[in-house]
Amino acid sequence: MPKWLQKSFVVLITILTFGLISPSHILLNDVSAEKAEKRDALESESSKLLLENQIDKTDIVKQLVTEAEQQSYIKFGSRIKPVIEDEFRDIILPEIEKVIEVVASNYPEEDLSRLTITEIPSGGNSEKIFNIYDHVKKQDIIRFHVRKDHPPQEGYWFNFHYHTFEDQFQGHHHLGSIYWDKNTPPQWMS
Structure with missing residues (x-):
């Protein structure tokens, strides 16, 4: 989800609930899950490259x-x-x-x-x-x-x-x- 859309949801929910409920923790969990997936993908790619580049x-x-x-x-x-x-x-x-x-x-x-x-x-x-x-x-x-x-x-x-x-x-x-x-x-x- 794009950052601008996430921020818009946070502002919209905060205004509608008069600041009593802040949905940022829900959206942040989605963002951290996406980051973790990207990090895992990058780590697996780098480990593949490392194995390919190792010379006997x-x-x-x-x-x-x-x-x-x-x-x-x-x-x-x-x-x-x-x-x-x-x-x-x-x-x-x-x-x-x-x-x-x-x-x-x-x-x-x-x-x-x-x-x-x-x-x-x-x-x-x-x-x-x-x-x-x-x-x-x-x-x-x-x-x-x-x-x-x-x-x-x-x-x-x-x-x-x-x-x-x-x-x-x-x-x-x-x-x-x-x-x-x-x-x-x-x-x-x-």
């Missing part, structure tokens, strides 16, 4: 691993990727997935959807492959790198590792190494 932890991990693989291949470029792609997929990618699973299990579940992967790896001789960061806090959580190592008399190796925010990215956590060749590898993203 395994889905988030799968998405992050897929993006990590894509960013790694971009980093390798067309000259390095064909040579190390199989070893990367067999040796390094499972290790990256384990690290992402640990990050996801240690991160508050309600904040997991805020985790994303940086979109542009570094080229040239830079080590950065990708970072996982909280896009709301604008804070890196973990940084994945690859370094070109050249031990004497051994040729070139790609050393995959990561750094975490827990030690201000100072610690060097080894993921694995892939042998390149005796010849100098090309620049990243070439």
Whole structure:
């Protein structure tokens, strides 16, 4: 019932009964019942939306691993990727997935959807492959790198590792190494 009509009834009944009976409590009960129905409908809609928007932890991990693989291949470029792609997929990618699973299990579940992967790896001789960061806090959580190592008399190796925010990215956590060749590898993203 529209408010203007409710107020008109209250005024009309008050005038007709010389103010002895005030029907406002009857009309107010109708209004509060309508409000309760609307509130219940809104609450059920919001709970449906919340359930629909909840993302399973395994889905988030799968998405992050897929993006990590894509960013790694971009980093390798067309000259390095064909040579190390199989070893990367067999040796390094499972290790990256384990690290992402640990990050996801240690991160508050309600904040997991805020985790994303940086979109542009570094080229040239830079080590950065990708970072996982909280896009709301604008804070890196973990940084994945690859370094070109050249031990004497051994040729070139790609050393995959990561750094975490827990030690201000100072610690060097080894993921694995892939042998390149005796010849100098090309620049990243070439």
